[in-house]
Amino acid sequence: MFKPTTRHNIPASSDPRLEVKLNKRASGVGSSGRWPYRLNFYDRPPTLDITLEEFETCAISRLRVLSHIESLSHRSLPYAQLSAAISTYLKQHLPLASNTARNVNTDEERRRDEIGHWVLRLAFCRSPDLRSRFVRSETSLFRHRFETDDVSERSAFLRSLQLDWQQVDESEKAMYADQLKGCMAWGSKEDAFRAETWFKVPWYNVPDLVGSRRVFIRGGMAYVPQSQQISLVLQAFSARLEKALELTAKNLPRLDEDERLGPVIDHLAASFLSGLGAAEYQSSENSSGSVVTADMVDDVARKHFPPCMRNVYERLKKDHHLKHFGRLQLVLFLKGIGLPLDEAIPFWRKMYGASMSDDKFNKEYKYNIRHSYGQEGRRANYPPKSSPPSPESSQLVYSRSTRGLHLDPSIRVSSVESRFPSLESRAIVSLFKSFGNLRRIADPSVDPTLTPLPLRSCQQILTQNQPGTQDSHGCPFRHFSPDNLQSFLLSSYPQLERSSPEMRDIMDSVKSAHYHVACTRVFEVTHGLKKGDGLGKDAESVSHPNKYTDRSRELEREKLDALKPKEEADDLMQG
Amino acid sequence: MPVAVKDEVMMDYDPSSPQVMNAFYRRLFPPAKLFTHREFAFTLAGDIYIRYNSFHSADDFKKEVLRLNPSRFEIGPQYSARPRDRKTLATGALQPQRRELVFDIDMTDYDEIRTCCSDKKICRRCWGYIAAAVKVLDHTLRETFGFRHLLWVYSGRRGIHCWISDAAALDLNDDQRKSLVTFLEVVKGSSQQAKKVNVRGGRDDAELHPVLKESLDVLKPEFVRVCLRDQDCFKTERQWEALLSLLPQDREVSSALRSQWQSQPDLSSEERWLDLVSAVGELKKNGKTALFHKYEKAMEDVILQYTYPRIDAEVSKHRNHLLKSPFVVHPGTGRVCVPVNPALAEEFDPETVPTVGELLHELNGIPAESEETKGRKMEDYEHTALKPYVDMFVKHVAAVLRDARMSRKSVIKEENTDF
Ligand code: SF4
Ligand SMILES: [Zn+2]
Numbered sequence: 001m002f003k004p005t006t007r008h009n010i011p012a013s014s015d016p017r018l019e020v021k022l023n024k025r026a027s028g029v030g031s032s033g034r035w036p037y038r039l040n041f042y043d044r045p046p047t048l049d050i051t052l053e054e055f056e057t058c059a060i061s062r063l064r065v066l067s068h069i070e071s072l073s074h075r076s077l078p079y080a081q082l083s084a085a086i087s088t089y090l091k092q093h094l095p096l097a098s099n100t101a102r103n104v105n106t107d108e109e110r111r112r113d114e115i116g117h118w119v120l121r122l123a124f125c126r127s128p129d130l131r132s133r134f135v136r137s138e139t140s141l142f143r144h145r146f147e148t149d150d151v152s153e154r155s156a157f158l159r160s161l162q163l164d165w166q167q168v169d170e171s172e173k174a175m176y177a178d179q180l181k182g183c184m185a186w187g188s189k190e191d192a193f194r195a196e197t198w199f200k201v202p203w204y205n206v207p208d209l210v211g212s213r214r215v216f217i218r219g220g221m222a223y224v225p226q227s228q229q230i231s232l233v234l235q236a237f238s239a240r241l242e243k244a245l246e247l248t249a250k251n252l253p254r255l256d257e258d259e260r261l262g263p264v265i266d267h268l269a270a271s272f273l274s275g276l277g278a279a280e281y282q283s284s285e286n287s288s289g290s291v292v293t294a295d296m297v298d299d300v301a302r303k304h305f306p307p308c309m310r311n312v313y314e315r316l317k318k319d320h321h322l323k324h325f326g327r328l329q330l331v332l333f334l335k336g337i338g339l340p341l342d343e344a345i346p347f348w349r350k351m352y353g354a355s356m357s358d359d360k361f362n363k364e365y366k367y368n369i370r371h372s373y374g375q376e377g378r379r380a381n382y383p384p385k386s387s388p389p390s391p392e393s394s395q396l397v398y399s400r401s402t403r404g405l406h407l408d409p410s411i412r413v414s415s416v417e418s419r420f421p422s423l424e425s426r427a428i429v430s431l432f433k434s435f436g437n438l439r440r441i442a443d444p445s446v447d448p449t450l451t452p453l454p455l456r457s458c459q460q461i462l463t464q465n466q467p468g469t470q471d472s473h474g475c476p477f478r479h480f481s482p483d484n485l486q487s488f489l490l491s492s493y494p495q496l497e498r499s500s501p502e503m504r505d506i507m508d509s510v511k512s513a514h515y516h517v518a519c520t521r522v523f524e525v526t527h528g529l530k531k532g533d534g535l536g537k538d539a540e541s542v543s544h545p546n547k548y549t550d551r552s553r554e555l556e557r558e559k560l561d562a563l564k565p566k567e568e569a570d571d572l573m574q575g
Numbered sequence: 576m577p578v579a580v581k582d583e584v585m586m587d588y589d590p591s592s593p594q595v596m597n598a599f600y601r602r603l604f605p606p607a608k609l610f611t612h613r614e615f616a617f618t619l620a621g622d623i624y625i626r627y628n629s630f631h632s633a634d635d636f637k638k639e640v641l642r643l644n645p646s647r648f649e650i651g652p653q654y655s656a657r658p659r660d661r662k663t664l665a666t667g668a669l670q671p672q673r674r675e676l677v678f679d680i681d682m683t684d685y686d687e688i689r690t691c692c693s694d695k696k697i698c699r700r701c702w703g704y705i706a707a708a709v710k711v712l713d714h715t716l717r718e719t720f721g722f723r724h725l726l727w728v729y730s731g732r733r734g735i736h737c738w739i740s741d742a743a744a745l746d747l748n749d750d751q752r753k754s755l756v757t758f759l760e761v762v763k764g765s766s767q768q769a770k771k772v773n774v775r776g777g778r779d780d781a782e783l784h785p786v787l788k789e790s791l792d793v794l795k796p797e798f799v800r801v802c803l804r805d806q807d808c809f810k811t812e813r814q815w816e817a818l819l820s821l822l823p824q825d826r827e828v829s830s831a832l833r834s835q836w837q838s839q840p841d842l843s844s845e846e847r848w849l850d851l852v853s854a855v856g857e858l859k860k861n862g863k864t865a866l867f868h869k870y871e872k873a874m875e876d877v878i879l880q881y882t883y884p885r886i887d888a889e890v891s892k893h894r895n896h897l898l899k900s901p902f903v904v905h906p907g908t909g910r911v912c913v914p915v916n917p918a919l920a921e922e923f924d925p926e927t928v929p930t931v932g933e934l935l936h937e938l939n940g941i942p943a944e945s946e947e948t949k950g951r952k953m954e955d956y957e958h959t960a961l962k963p964y965v966d967m968f969v970k971h972v973a974a975v976l977r978d979a980r981m982s983r984k985s986v987i988k989e990e991n992t993d994f
Contacts, residue, residue: 218718
């Protein structure tokens with residue numbers, strides 16, 4: 001467990017290598033000693049002062065990116081389109097400029113990049129499945145950056161890694177000329193051979209090239225041509241990461257018991273497992289945030305609702321009733337699209353219709369609606385175990401004490417090492433230190449004011465409160481049988497056609513459990529977008545039903561704006 | 576011991592009898608270096624199978640073997656924790672980690688190309704295929720992949736295993752094993768598929784990978800010796816039709832050969848192959864180079880299809896695959912799974928491998944006074960035909976340990992210079 005203590009200073013470590021402490025404010029704009037390159041193998045755990053907020057936000061940005069990359073990879077896009085989609089998304093969520101970039105605080109970018117990576121390691125080291133998915137998507141991210149990197153910076157970075165690749169010298173090249181030529185692309189010319197350089201690496205470092213018989217092997221060494229260098233780099237990257245994750249998993253078995261980091265980390269892992277980025281939805285007040293009135297809901301539903309909401313809404317219309325979770329799903333969603341409380345109450349009153357007495361509605365349902373809007377409820381108390389946030393920064397120390405989670409200011413970081421002589425890797429210990437230095441900041445989850453219930457993301461809809469036979473909540477892609485799903489989609493979205501290639505795409509994604517990919521495809525088809533466009537912005541895929549609707553309404557507005565004379569459009573914006 | 580009962584006693588040594596196995600393990604099974612995290616799986620009488628055993632020491636292991644008296648046992652990987660504790664471990668805590676790289680070649684995969692025996696049988700003649708496989712695989716694993724500690728072990732009936740104990744081999748993860756096996760998997764495909772060698776990247780006139788070319792050179796004489804001469808693989812019409820089906824279907828060559836061979840049912844395989852060679856040679860002389868190349872490559876593929884090792888890929892790909900231990904007794908034949916010297920694989924005769932019965936009989940014949948020889952008490956096995964095999968094994972183990980010790984030393988040295 002991490003324990004908050006009130007100690008401010010980290011005692012100096014005996015190992016100078018692990019104490020590369022940098023004050024971010026001290027280093028100016030531009031590349032610095034800690035981050036001379038844009039690319040990073042993350043070999044050295046950071047020892048940085050970070051705040052809990054940074055801990056979370058850096059991790060979430062990176063998680064978004066990794067999830068996005070993962071879901072893009074399931075969509076089997078052509079390479080150029082894939083790479084472009086990753087580029088735009090990265091620019092927005094995790095920019096990382098090269099040394100030549102102007103007016104960019106590259107240190108700050110690289111610092112955030114590094115923090116995000118290391119936090120996610122903690123979240124994803126815990127099961128073989130999580131580890132392998134994390135390694136795969138981190139490797140894709142690295143590959144993308146590697147391929148798009150400035151050529152000279154890239155080779156400087158490669159040199160800095162000091163990978164133990166042996167260059168094949170001329171005499172050896174001549175000795176194996178026939179064999180090396182035999183492994184070059186069919187029909188390669190003599191001068192192509194002369195121009196090529198080879199590296200010698202243990203064959204097991206390039207399993208992909210060995211399995212496909214693309215390299216010559218002799219005495220346990222694979223002869224890898226320069227043109228296949230990327231295989232080497234990626235293999236080195238993923239092998240190191242894999243090993244490091246296993247080590248972390250072994251040495252931090254109880255990390256998740258920390259009272260404050262635990263939930264963050266759990267949430268990160270859960271979001272990733274369900275294939276969705278941590279969909280922290282912020283309702284976009286200014287983009288589509290126009291107020292929706294009770295009368296408008298039906299029209300908005302027809303044009304803009306994602307399948308999950310469309311389904312509950314239709315059920316409500318038909319039955320004048322919804323079971324608890326269905327109601328909750330729809331209430332929160334409607335709140336998110338801009339139905340204010342004073343419109344929500346008449347809306348729900350109308351939908352329940354004559355089947356429910358006013359009395360019953362007021363007593364039982366109104367309260368629930370008001371609660372969802374944060375107008376009712378008890379004050380959120382501290383869980384008995386945790387302590388109130390202290391205004392000053394406090395330091396967290398890892399401790400294996402089984403007695404519980406109370407303050408123990410006597411534990412010093414330096415004692416961690418002596419307490420765990422069995423820890424094999426000092427790197428891990430220094431990892432404690434870096435995260436052991438989290439500063440407390442205002443934590444919204446313990447803010448003692450009324451908090452409205454948060455909107456539900458796809459991940460929550462997909463994984464929480466599995467619907468029973470009588471329920472109508474949940475995600476149709478996940479919770480409907482394939483037959484029912486198809487007929488539901490066909491009746492709700494007239495743009496979809498039975499046995500069209502689009503429909504096949506959708507059903508295939510469902511079969512492979514990529515529900516949000518299926519949903520994204522529905523969005524594309526129903527909005528006249530082409531495959532791979534996603535929500536029409538950065539090729540983002542669906543991760544939140546409210547996002548689905550917001551983007552749908554934005555697109556509609558863009559279309560209308562394009563039709564209107566300019567002044568009118570301006571008027572609209574102000575109005 | 577009365578000499579008169581000798582034959583009867585031998586008859587009594589039935590490998591499926593518990594007393595026999597107990598005596599075998601107690602007195603003859605060589606001690607092996609064990610790891611506390613290594614899995615052992617026992618097969619007991621009545622086909623009871625017990626997995627996830629692990630032991631503190633060799634003595635522990637021997638005690639348990641004597642107690643359970645298994646009809647055979649298999650060796651698995653070294654795990655991240657003790658396999659015997661698996662019920663108390665958190666899920667996912669028991670992961671296979673280190674494991675010898677193993678290969679399994681079984682005669683049943685050669686049924687379609689051997690002519691002397693079928694099914695469970697094996698004789699010296701069809702062992703020729705195994706010998707060829709050992710020769711080329713041993714060569715590739717050493718020269719190409721750089722392994723040094725290979726132990727070839729007769730599987731007790733009709734196949735052979737290879738255990739590779741180099742540190743680099745032990746450390747391979749499943750992906751790496753898979754890539755190596757994919758590299759080595761040259762003969763592939765079901766019985767429904769005539770052409771089983773497709774290693775030219777989809778082009779029928781492309782060159783072989785240089786390593787496969789090397790294998791081909793090793794295999795050419797084996798092809799002549801085993802397939803053309805001994806097994807006579809293309810003698811009958813069905814057999815030479817199978818050969819023609821693997822070649823390009825050119826009228827001038829294939830159809831001509833077909834009618835020629837139909838009229839000469841008594842030609843040997845070697846004669847037919849020479850017919851083919853000269854017909855293809857004609858192509859070159861007549862300037863039909865493209866077609867010549869196609870035939871030439873297809874003939875190379877035929878040689879590979881008939882002689883390249885047919886390995887059981889699944890056995891080698893996964894660390895957690897269990898493989899029968901060296902020196903256990905095959906329950907069906909009573910023969911001990913003895914090491915085979917790859918350089919002499921051709922001379923190995925599975926029918927002369929000692930059986931458990933013969934060995935115990937030899938023990939009974941030990942004269943009491945010979946127990947003290949040159950001041951040292953001789954181990955039981957030293958009085959039996961098992962001795963040369965145990966010696967081979969001990970030598971292998973010693974070499975592996977020597978290497979492991981050396982690399983440990985160098986690691987320590989590196990660590991010291993690190994600070
Ligand atoms: S993927 Fe998300 S938005 Fe789409 S239907 Fe499922 S829960 Fe709703
Ligand atoms: Zn035979």
